[in-house]
Amino acid sequence: MLDAAGGRTPSTHPALRHCVELLRLHLASPSLAAAKQLHARALRAGVPPSHPLLAKHLLFHLASLRAPPLRYAVAVLTRILPDPDPFSLNTVLRIAASSPRPRACARLLSLRDGERIHAEAAKNGFATLVFVKNSLVHLYGACGLFESAHRVFDEIPVRERNLVSWNSMLNGFAANGRPNEVLTVFRAMMDVDFAPDGFTMVSVLTACAEIGALALGRRVHMYLAKVGLVGNSHVGNALIDLYAKCGSVDDARKVFEEMGTGRTVVSWTSLIVGLAVNGFGKEALELFGVMEREKLVPTEITMVGVLYACSHCGLVDDGFMYFDRMKEEYGITPRIEHLGCMVDLLGRAGKVEKAYDYIVTMPLEPNTVVWRTLLGACAMHKTRRHSGDYVLLSNLYAAVGRWADVHVLRKTMVKDGVRKNPGHSLVELRNSVYEFVMGDRSHPESEQIYRMLAQIAERLRREGYIPRTSNVLADIEEEEKETALNYHSERLAIAFALLKSLPSTPIRIVKNLRVCGDCHTAIKLISKIYDREIIVRDCNRFHHFKGGSCSCKDYW
DNA sequence: TAACTTCGAT
16 A cells, blocks of 8 residues: 555554554553654654554553543544454454543444444454454443343354453443343353363352342352462452351451451451451451551541541541541542541431531532431431421422432332332342342242241230331321331341241342331340241341340431 | 452441
């Protein structure tokens, strides 16, 4: 191919050679400004804008930036369409997938409707190259476009599928709350004897943690030891998180100890957060102290864990002390999560007015979570005006025109009201996880389960248990109320576990919504009556029920 | 020079 002007081949155009050389040199410390400058200079010197070599090197440079500019990358790519080389195509897909908002990037690439880039890739035959397909799987997965991800994955001939193909699939599901799909794909991977690596196993462990599959997690742990992947620090961290999310703090600690020098700040953070959410706030803070003595620098997530621990232990002054130290010693600018912790800290301690003042004067715009934290504090300390608080807050949002928040709040009310949008509970028995939704009769042994439930209700009554029912349920008929409460998904799951599991083992429940006040009281009693340890993980905390009491002391 | 990880306030 000859360049019309100079008769040289494009790749030897001196300005281009120079540009490519400099782009390469700058890779050690990539800079957007430098790249743009070099690009402009090359174009001025007469390098054709659609020159594939220019695009290729420019894109690679952009991809190595900390926050790659997708728009610019797409503009560069567009210049060389419809004949992009696979490398350039792949680089742009990579940039899109790693961006904080992959969905928006996919739209920019017309991936969702029209699927332009995808079609372009297919047209040129490049999509048959496995690494382009892997990037597509990754991008679709990151966007939550699972059908598309699956389709591309299925298009890759089985022999050509590599570890990246499998991991991109698994990661897409794991990062987007689809734990069951992760386990399904992992099984398929095992079926064809594909050897997993650390990336694979992090996705698998994340999935186990999400559904609270402790027994499965233990088996995975043993497998990891067998294949020698326990030394991988990412895997170790995922294990700490898994055990903590399954309520097994001792196991989390053990993994942490065994990691030895392989520990990173993420390991410390995972255990600190794990201790805090399990109700071991003091231990979490002690661990943070040890971490500081070891001269490790906490991240903003570490500080979320520390502040969380303070608020759940009622350590108001310590909370403020850590908050100040976070800013001054570690130079971390508070994010909305940290401010949310501070509101929770004040609110839980009964300083509701102060919490409100804090919200209106804080440097960031409060979001729904912050308001809801305040609402939680109101509910905690003025329980009688509970449903009134919803209305009050709803009006407050409406008054300032925050209709989205009004909508979220209404949804919360419906959710708490349990009439629509039922909560579900997961319970693990040996190697399987069973799911129950309120009033569910789809389980093959549901007759037996409901008989058990009736027995439990009877014994609860004899213990003097009277459901209070929350005000949100006020518009439900008396009889329906009783049904709603007795058939809450966690109760079905507990009845099932009482029937089926070994009496010596704790019952572990994972619930998507919060345990309601009545169920909390009921489960306390059940733990006493049936002399069973019951561990419930709900949307934001753990409840360890034993002998009629619960580890969470602070809100019921 | 072609990929992807783990921890987060209600």
